[in-house]
Each structure stands twice: as structure tokens, then as C-alpha cells.
Amino acid sequence: MKTRAVRMYGEMDLRCEEFELPEIKDDEILVKIISDSICMSTYKLAKQGKKHKRAPQDIDVNPIITGHECSGVIVEVGAKWKDKYHVGDKWALQPALNYQGKLDSPGYSYRFCGGDATYCIMPHEVMELDALLPYNGEAFYQASLGEPMSCIIGGYHANYHTNKQNYQHAMGTKTGGNILIMGGCGPMGLGAVSYGLYTENRPKRIVVTDVDDAKLARAAEVISPEEAAAKGIELIYFNSSVEKAEEKLMEITDGHGYDDVFVYVPIRPVAEMGDRLLAFDGCMNFFAGPTNQQFTAEINLYNCHYTSTHILGTTGGNNDDLQEALDLAAQGLINPSVMVTHIGGLDSVAETTCNLPDIPGGKKLCYTQIDLPLTALTDFEEKGKTDPLFAKLDESVKKHNGLWNPEAERILLDHFHVEI
Template identity: 85%
Template sequence: MKTRAVRMYGEMDLRLEEFELPEIKDDEILVKVISDSICMSTYKLAKQGKKHKRAPQDIDVNPIITGHECSGVIVQVGEKWKDKYKVGDKWALQPALNYQGKLDSPGYSYRFCGGDATYCIMPHEVMELDALLPYDGEAFYQASLGEPMSCVIGGYHANYHTNKQNYNHAMGTKKDGNILIMGGCGPMGLGAVSYGIRFENKPKRIVVTDVDDAKLERAASVISPEFAASKGVELIYFNSSKENAEEELLALTDGHGYDDVFVYVPFKPVAEMGDRLLAFDGCMNFFAGPTDNQFKSEINLYNAHYTSTHILGTTGGNNDDLLEALQLAAKGEINPSVMVTHVGGLDAVADTTCNLPGIPGGKKLCYTQFDMPLTAIDDFEELGKKDELFAKLDESCKAHNGLWNPEAEKILFAHFNVEI
């Protein structure tokens, strides 16, 4: 079977090509990919090429397919898996594999497996690790966004707190505590806000910082303080570029400090401010992944000793985190749509990936079964004056608080004759 896919040959060398897939083996599964959201991790892969720890060293002659935040339907099932997987079933993918100590991962390491493709082959280790998960939701994009949401959820579950009576760690963010999400108006930060409002260890307060008023205004429009208050959480958006930002952030907690701090930007001053704002027994999660393997910042070890502050970092989520993300999205308890600001087709993937840091907004969602320029949701109205498709998409998004939604996805599928 032929597939069209974006393949990486080296540093910033991504090419959309058509080529033949081999026949699947008895322990493999052929899938049709419908949607893939572009992750900053894929940009980091493209920037590093062979230097990336998950990339094979022969990509110049055996290129890999990029993309890992993907979803679709099963087309063909190898004999080994016929009792577990069925043709036509929808799927979501947990790409953070750790199979027999190897870091190989879909979208980073495989010649025939990645989300930026019309069709691809799931290798046996994906199924061995139960990483090809069933999905019964309404829209494919929600399953694609399940992967980044699982990373957010994993971060919440990984945080921990201690006590002075024993050495037990209480896992998760502190119930009724103060959460600080630094650099939190990007797609992952908004996912963290959406999840924090409904996490079982519900906080008393979530403070979200950014230095861009426009981003803060958009964030407040898609997850409003009023909505958070209706769920029992005080939500505050705060511009941290002001002169006395640190003092004002501390004052928001009445001097208590923050029980849980999530750092969503790899910026030394931000990490150091987060450390200074920790409360007694506060936990800081350095969530942002730097590209510099020598990235460092100073931490206060006096506080680590006397006030039990502690720091960790998380990347990715596990299968349970992804299942939780999918289930919560299906129930409407979290809204991954807050992440998406742009939509495009397969032909937009390579250029978008290589220029991702310079494209404003949140998640760039691409549908792999057709070509379409990457387009901002905010531009739908103007484009709709001359193009009926964008007029319909604009109407749909405006009916959903300006957000991408299942109805809009169906409009695209009908326009491009996508068969599921």
C-alpha cells in the first residue's frame, strides 16, 4: 500500500513524499491516520536530527516518519493481534515507549510508523506495551490531543508532598493548595489549567502567568475565571513582566507561597522565580523541555533543607494518563480544544514543524488525509468572505466560544470527502 508521509532525513530536512509500505508482519497493525497535532518535541527532533536521543543514526538513507500526537482507524490486523484489535476500530496512541530499555518511539524512530502520514504500520512493541488504545470519542482531534493532555496529567500525578511524621510521599498536587503555572498561556499550559480545575486534588487557587497581554486575554476568554469559580477554584491570570511581579504573586497567596509550581517555559529566570515562590513542602515541576543539554538554573538549597521544598521534572505520560485524558474529554470534563489555534492538512506539516517556535498561538492541528494550508482559526472570518468552507468553519467555531470542535472537523471531512 502506498502512503504519503512527512519523513526526516536530517536536521531541518523534512520532506513530504509518497512511497510504498511493506506488507505487515503477523505481529504488526496497519492503520489509517486521520489527525495529528504538531508537538514542540517534533520541532526539537527536527532541529537536532541525528543528535536527538530517539533518532536513528541512518536517517539520511532510512528516513523516519514524524508525528506522534495522532489518531485514526485500524485497516489491517496481523494474526497475533486479531483477538484484541478489529478492523475499523478507532485508536489513540501513547508514543512514550520504553521497550526492553530502548527509547524507540513512533514519530521519532521508525521508518514506517509516525503520525504525519496517510497510513502507517504500528510495530509489535506498540501493542506489546498496550500503547495502541481504543478510542470511542466523537472527534479524532480530541484523541490526538489526548497525548499532550496525558503529559499534563502525568505532571499533576507526579508531583508529591511530604510530612514530618514519616517518609511517605503523598502523590499529586496538594488538595486545597495554591498552584502556579508559569508561562501557562500556551497550549500545554491551558491544558494544565483545564485539568487542574477538575483534578481530584482540587486546588483552592490557580495562578497563570505570561508576559503577553494578548495571550493572557485569549486564555481568560477560553477558560474564564468565572467558569473556574463555578467549579470551586479561584483562577487568576497574571502578567509577570511587571516590576514587582514576585511580590504580587506571593501576595495573591496571603504570603503562604505556592504548594505546586509548574514551569512551562525553559527560561532560567522563570525557573528561579518559581523556586523562590515555593511554600513550605512546595513542589516545583520543571515541565518545559530545553533543547540545550547544559541548561541550568540556581535553586535555593537552604529552603530544600529547612522548608522541604523539592524539584522534579516530567516528560510524557503513561497509558493510564492517556486513558484518563480520553475519558475526561469524552465526558466534557476537560476541553482539549482550548489548545488549538491553527488547522491545516498534510502538506502544511513539514514547514509548520520546522518553524513552530515562530508561529504564534497554540496547537497546530493537521489532518493527514488531505492538503490544506495551515490556517489560524482567527482568520476564518476574513477567508470566509470568499470561501464557503471557511465561512462554515467560522460559523461553527464561533458557536463554540471561538474553539475548534467536532462539528468543524465533520465540515472538513465532508468538504474533502474523507472516508472513515
């Protein structure tokens, strides 16, 4: 079978091309991909090429398929898996594999497996690790966004707190505590806010910082303080570029500090401020992944010793985190749509990936079965004046608080006659 995919040959050398897939083996599964959201991790892969720890050293002659936040339907099942997987089933992927100590991962390491493709082959280790999860939700994009949401959920679960009676760690964010999400108006930060309003360790307050008033305003529109208040949580959006920002952030907590701090941007002063804002027994999660392998920041070890502050970092989520993300999205308890600001087709992926840090907005969502220039949701209205498709999409998005939604996905896929 032929597939069309974006393949990486070297540093910033991504090409969209058609090629032949081999016949699947008895322990493999052929899938059709419908959606893939573009991750900043893929940009980091493209920037580093074969220097990336997950990239093979022969990509110049055996290129790999990029993309890992994907979803679709099963097309063909190898004999080994026929009792567990079935043709036509929808699926989501947990790409953070750890198979026999190897770092190989879909979207980073495989010639025939990655999300930026029309069809790809899931290697046996994906199924061996139960990383191909069944998905019964309404829209494919929600399953694609399940992967980044699983990373966020994993971060919430990994934070921990201690006590002076024993050495047991209470896992998760502190119930009834103060959460600070720094650099939190990007797609992942907004996902963290959405989950924070749901998590069973319900905080009393979530404070979200950014330095861009426009981003703060959009964040307050898609996840409003009023929505949070209805759940019994105080939600505050705060511009941390104001004078005496640190002092004002501390005043919000009446001098208590923040029990859980998530740093969503790899900026040294931000991480250092987060450390200074920790409460007694506060936990800071450095979530942002820097490209600089020598990235460092100063941490107050006096506080670490005397006030029990602690720091950790998380990357990726596990199968349970992904399943939780899929279940919560399907039930409408979290809204991953807040992440999406652009849609496009497979033909837009290579250029978008290589320029990702310079494109404003949140998640760029790709539908791999179509060709469509990368388009911001806010541009639908203008394009709709001359294009009936965008007129319909604009109407749908406006009905859903300016957000991408299952109805809009159906309109798009029906327009291009994409068979599911």
C-alpha cells in the same frame, strides 16, 4: 499499499512524499491516520536530526516518519492481534515507549510508523506495551490531543508532598492548595489549567502567568475565572512582567507561597522565580523541555533543607494518563480544544514543524488525509468571504467560543470526502 508521509532525512530536512509500505507482519497493525497535532518535541527532533537521542543514525538513507500525537482507524490486523484489535476501530497512541530498554518511539525512530502520514504500520512493541488504546470519543482531534494532555496529567500525578511524621510521599498536587502555572498561556499551559479545574486533588487557587497581555486575554476567554469559580476554584491570570511581580504573586497567597509550581517555559529566571515562590513543602515541576543540554538554574538548597521544598521534572505520560485524558475529554470534563489555534493539511506539516517556535498561537492541528495551508482559526472569517468551506468553519468555531470542535472537524472531513 502506498502512503504519503512527512519524513526526516537530517537536520531541518523534512519532506512530504509518497512511497510504498511493506506488507504487515503477523505482529503488526496497519492504520489510517486522520489527525495529528504538531508537538514542539518534533521541532526539537528536526533541529537535532540524528543527534537526537531517539533518532536512528541512518536517517539520511532510511528516513523516519515524524509526528506522534495522532489518531485514526485500524485498517488491517496481523494474526497475533486479531482477538484484541479489529478493523474499523478508532484508536489513540501513547508514543512514549520503553520496550526492553530501548528509546525507539513512533514519530522519532521508525521508517514506517509516525503520525504525519496517511497510513502507517504500528510495530509489535506498540501493542505489546498496550500503547495502541481504543478510542470511542466523538472527534479524532480530541484523541490526538490526548497525548499532550496525558503529559500534563502525568505532571500533576508526579508532584508530591511530605510530612514530618514519616517518609511517605503523598502523590499528586496538594488538595486545597495554591497552584502556579508559569508561562501558562501556551497550549500546554492551557491544558494544565483545564485539568487543574477537574483534578480530584482540587486546589483552592490556580494562578497562571505570562508576559503577553494578548495571550492572557485569550486564555481568560477560553477558560474564564467565572467558569473556575463555578467549580469552587479561584483562577487568576497574571502578567509577570509588571513591577514587583514576585512580591505581588506572593501577596495573592497572603504570604503562604505556592504548594505546586509548574514551569512551562525553559527560561532560567522563570524557574528561579518559581523556586523562590514555593511554600513550605512546596513542589516545583520543571515541565518545559529545553533544547540546551547544559540548561541550569539556581535552586535555593537552604529552603530545600529547612522548608522541605523539592523539585522534579516530568516528560510524557503513561498509558493510564492517556486513558484518563481520553475518558475526561469524552465526558466533557476537560476541554483540549483550548490548545488548538491553527489547522492544516499534510502538505503544511514540514514547513510548520521547522518554523514552529516562530508561529504564534497554540497547537497546530494537522489532518493528514487532506491538503490545506496552515490556517489560524481567527482567519476563518476573512477567508470565508470567498471560500464557502471557511465560512462554514467560521460559523461553527464562533458557536463554540472561538474553539475548534467536533462539528468543525466533521465539516472539514466531509468537505474533502475523507472516508472513516
